[in-house]
Amino acid sequence: MKTAHWADFYAEKIKKEKGPKDLYTVASGITPSGTVHIGNFREVISVDLVARALKDSGEKVRFIYSWDNYDVFRKVPKNMPEQELLTTYLRQAITRVPDTRSHKTSYARANEIEFEKYLPIVGINPEFIDQSKQYTNSIYASQIKFALNHKKELSEALNEYRTSKLEDNWYPISIFCTKCNRDTTTVKNYDNHYSVEYSCECGNQESIDIRTTWAIKLLWRIDWPMRWKYENVDFEPAGKDHHSSGGSFDTSKNIVKIFQGSPPVTFQYDFISIKGRGGKISSSSGDVISLKDVLEVYTPEVTRFLFAATKPNTEFSISFDLDVIKIYEDYDKFERIYYGVEDIKEEKKRSFKRIYELSQPYMPSKRIPYQIGFRHLSVICQIFENNINKILNYLKNVQDDQKDKLINKIKCAINWIRDFAPEDFKFSLRSKFDNIETLKENYKKAINELLNFLKKNFEVATEQDIQNEIYKIARENNIEPALFFKQIYKILINKEKGPKLAGFIKIIGIDRFEKIVSEYIKP
Numbered sequence: 001m002k003t004a005h006w007a008d009f010y011a012e013k014i015k016k017e018k019g020p021k022d023l024y025t026v027a028s029g030i031t032p033s034g035t036v037h038i039g040n041f042r043e044v045i046s047v048d049l050v051a052r053a054l055k056d057s058g059e060k061v062r063f064i065y066s067w068d069n070y071d072v073f074r075k076v077p078k079n080m081p082e083q084e085l086l087t088t089y090l091r092q093a094i095t096r097v098p099d100t101r102s103h104k105t106s107y108a109r110a111n112e113i114e115f116e117k118y119l120p121i122v123g124i125n126p127e128f129i130d131q132s133k134q135y136t137n138s139i140y141a142s143q144i145k146f147a148l149n150h151k152k153e154l155s156e157a158l159n160e161y162r163t164s165k166l167e168d169n170w171y172p173i174s175i176f177c178t179k180c181n182r183d184t185t186t187v188k189n190y191d192n193h194y195s196v197e198y199s200c201e202c203g204n205q206e207s208i209d210i211r212t213t214w215a216i217k218l219l220w221r222i223d224w225p226m227r228w229k230y231e232n233v234d235f236e237p238a239g240k241d242h243h244s245s246g247g248s249f250d251t252s253k254n255i256v257k258i259f260q261g262s263p264p265v266t267f268q269y270d271f272i273s274i275k276g277r278g279g280k281i282s283s284s285s286g287d288v289i290s291l292k293d294v295l296e297v298y299t300p301e302v303t304r305f306l307f308a309a310t311k312p313n314t315e316f317s318i319s320f321d322l323d324v325i326k327i328y329e330d331y332d333k334f335e336r337i338y339y340g341v342e343d344i345k346e347e348k349k350r351s352f353k354r355i356y357e358l359s360q361p362y363m364p365s366k367r368i369p370y371q372i373g374f375r376h377l378s379v380i381c382q383i384f385e386n387n388i389n390k391i392l393n394y395l396k397n398v399q400d401d402q403k404d405k406l407i408n409k410i411k412c413a414i415n416w417i418r419d420f421a422p423e424d425f426k427f428s429l430r431s432k433f434d435n436i437e438t439l440k441e442n443y444k445k446a447i448n449e450l451l452n453f454l455k456k457n458f459e460v461a462t463e464q465d466i467q468n469e470i471y472k473i474a475r476e477n478n479i480e481p482a483l484f485f486k487q488i489y490k491i492l493i494n495k496e497k498g499p500k501l502a503g504f505i506k507i508i509g510i511d512r513f514e515k516i517v518s519e520y521i522k523p
Contacts, residue, residue: 004350004351004353004354005049005053005308005351005354005355005358006311006312007049007050007052007053007308007358008053008056008057008354010050010053010235010265010267011050011053011054011056011057011059012057013265014050014054014234014235014265015054015057015059017265018234018265021059021234022060023060023061023062024054024059024060024061024062024234024235025061025062025063025064025231025232025233025234025235026047026050026051026054026061026062026063026064026233026234026235026236027047027063027064027065027066027227027228027231027233027235027236027264028043028044028046028047028063028064028065028066028126028236028237029064029065029066029067029068029129029131030043030044030066030067030068031068031069031071031094032067032068032069032094032108032109032111032112032115033071033073033074033075033094033108033111034077034111034288035077035079035111035114035288035290036111036112036114036115036290036291037288037289037290038272038274038288038289038290038291038293038294038318039271039272039288041291041294042269042272042307042312043237043238043239043269044065044119044124044126045122045124045304045307045308046237046267046269046307046312047063047126047235047236047237048063048123048124048126049307049308049358050235051063052358053358062127063125063126063127064126064127064128064129064231064233065126065127065128065129066128066129066131066227067108067112067128067129067130067131067132068131068220069093069094069095069108069109069112069130069131069132070093070094070095070131070132070134070135070136070217071093071094071220072091072092072093072094072174072183073086073089073090073091073092073093073094073096073097073107074090074091075090076090080100080101080107081100081101082100085098085100086098086100086107089107090182091182091183091184092176092181092182092183093132093176093181093183094106094107094108095108095109095132096181108132112128114290114292115290115291116128117292118290118291118292118295119291121295121300121361122291122295122300122303122304122361123300123304123360123361123362124361135214135216135217136214137214138210138211138212138213138214140218140226140230141210141211143218143226143230143259144173144210144216144218145194145210146259147172147173147218147222147226148171148172148173148190148192148196148210149192150258151170151171151172153258154172154222154255154258155170155172157251157254157255157258158221158251158255160251160254161246161247161250161251169187171187171190172218172219172222173187173196173216173217173218173219173222174216174217174218174219175187175196175198175208175215175216175217176214176215176217177198177200177202177204177215178204178206178208178213178215179200179202179204180200180202180204182200182201182202184200184201184202185198185199185200185201186198186199186200188205194209194210194211195207195208195209195210196208196210196216220248221248221251221252221255222255224248224252225252225253225255225256225259225261225263226255226256226259228252228256228259228261228262228263228264229256229259229260229261232261233264234264234265235264235265235266236264236266237266237267237268237269237312238266238268238269239268239269239270239271240268240269240270240271240313242268243266243268249266267312267313268312268313269312269313270312270313270314270315270316271315272315272316272317272318273315273316273317273318274289274317274318274319274320275317275318275319275320275321275323289318291303294318296412296415296419297320297324297412297415297416297419297420298324298327298412299405299408299409299412300361300408301331301359301360301361301405302327302328302331302359304358304359304360304361305327305330305331305334305355305356305359306318306327308355308358308359309330309334309355309359320416320419320420321420321422322421322422322425324374324416324420325373325374325375325378328373328374329373329374331359332371332373334352334355334356334359335356335368335369335371336368336371337349337352337353337356338352338353338356338357338364339368341368365401365402365405367399367401367402369402369405369406370395370398370399370402370403370405370406372395372406372409374409374413376503377409377410377413378413378416378417378421378425379499379503379504379507380394380395380507381410381413381414381417382417382426382427382428383429383504383507383508385428386414388407388410388411391410392406392407392410394507424495424497427493427495427498427499428493429492429493429508429512429516430491430492430493430494430516433519436519436520437490439487439520439521442477442478442479443477443479443484443487444520444521445477446473446474446476446477446479446484447487447488447491447517447520447521448521449473449476449477450469450470450473450488450517451513451514451517451518451521453469453473454466454505454510454513454514455510455514458510463500463502463503463506464502466501466502466505466506467501467502470484470485470488470501470502485497485501488501488517489501491516491517491520492504492508492513492516492517
């Protein structure tokens with residue numbers, strides 16, 4: 001069967017390899033050791049796209065997202081306040097680390113809350129699993145006992161890909177000291193029942209019961225495949241670091257069999273960079289772009305489109321520069337094709353329509369959303385000084401069911417202009433006329449002639465008509481047309497260039513144009 005999209009291909013692969021099931025489980029997860037960044041988001045949206053493809057093929061799907069928040073706090077991110085205080089929590093579980101920004105919750109939970117808040121905006125609603133609660137409530141007690149009873153097989157599975165073999169006194173668990181809360185512990189003995197003895201660098205020594213303690217955790221390379229079995233995971237992708245030869249996925253495939261399970265269907269997804277910054281994004285540095293940041297500039301649909309239109313094993317950059325305009329243009333083309341407003345070759349059409357469909361956070365609207373180019377919209381936003389009501393009043397034929405998406409796009413344009421647009425793209429219409437330059441008489445005459453032409457013909461003149469008239473007036477007044485254009489821009493926005501002039505004048509309107517230029521042609 002030829003599939004329209006890579007997500008459909010993996011949906012079919014899951015059904016083929018896992019066989020018919022009443023419920024397929026797809027999984028994703030992250031350690032909230034810092035801001036959950038857009039690189040992490042690539043995994044969760046990849047899983048969401050495959051989950052949708054499964055559902056679209058008539059299957060029931062459980063989408064789980066694990067917060068691996070019982071991991072160790074290893075490094076203080078540079079963007080966090082109270083660095084010295086946070087340093088005192090190193091080697092503790094990240095759920096114990098305070099959030100020094102809000103002081104309302106833990107460091108881990110604060111990172112989780114933001115991500116959970118923004119996922120539904122892009123149409124992703126997984127079932128979240130708090131792994132710290134799983135461990136502290138001894139939910140995995142039997143799995144921990146099983147791992148301890150099979151430590152020889154587990155060490156052999158790990159040793160297969162290790163250059164230096166694990167020592168005989170290796171154990172598949174780590175322990176947080178019940179006195180100092182750190183994982184600076186050494187397992188001393190396991191009695192083959194439920195009792196584990198350990199000692200800590202702080203001097204604490206004790207025996208704890210697997211069935212009741214909050215302090216024991218499986219090592220990550222054991223924990224991950226254990227949960228594949230425990231949750232009956234059918235699909236989970238991973239980054240190329242995990243998929244490298246002999247990496248964590250290779251060992252996990254062998255370890256899950258010891259737990260009497262089978263590995264999930266998977267694929268490798270590549271890293272994401274931010275335009276202008278090379279390499280992999282890192283939470284621990286604190287200098288990251290989050291889903292919230294991306295949604296400031298890209299609408300939810302376009303955010304999903306960035307990922308749905310790119311194969312997972314392809315590295316790409318998320319741009320905040322002028323490429324934003326091109327990305328919106330690309331998305332708008334897919335939208336026109338989906339609604340039959342624009343046509344392409346038949347062999348491409350199915351793929352384009354499927355990408356658009358998967359780019360929607362929820363069901364596509366029945367009517368094509370209001371289309372306006374992002375560049376054009378950015379000009380309009382600046383002319384109307386980011387007043388959304390004025391922008392909506394200027395735009396024609398906006399239907400009620402089109403307003404929400406259009407307003408979202410307007411807000412993204414406003415944010416992009418404010419934070420990321422190059423300086424020569426920004427402008428504001430002149431509102432102050434003190435210290436204005438005195439024009440030469442031929443320039444005054446030319447401006448006056450243009451104003452008279454516009455007052456007579458504004459409603460009927462096309463942009464081309466206005467453009468032609470500007471050239472004609474310039475030449476009749478012995479002015480180089482390029483210099484005349486430059487002068488009009490300086491009058492309107494105090495810059496030597498700006499948006500395409502004829503269209504710019506049409507958007508400004510004759511009243512505002514007259515108000516500004518009249519100040520320059522007074523006798």
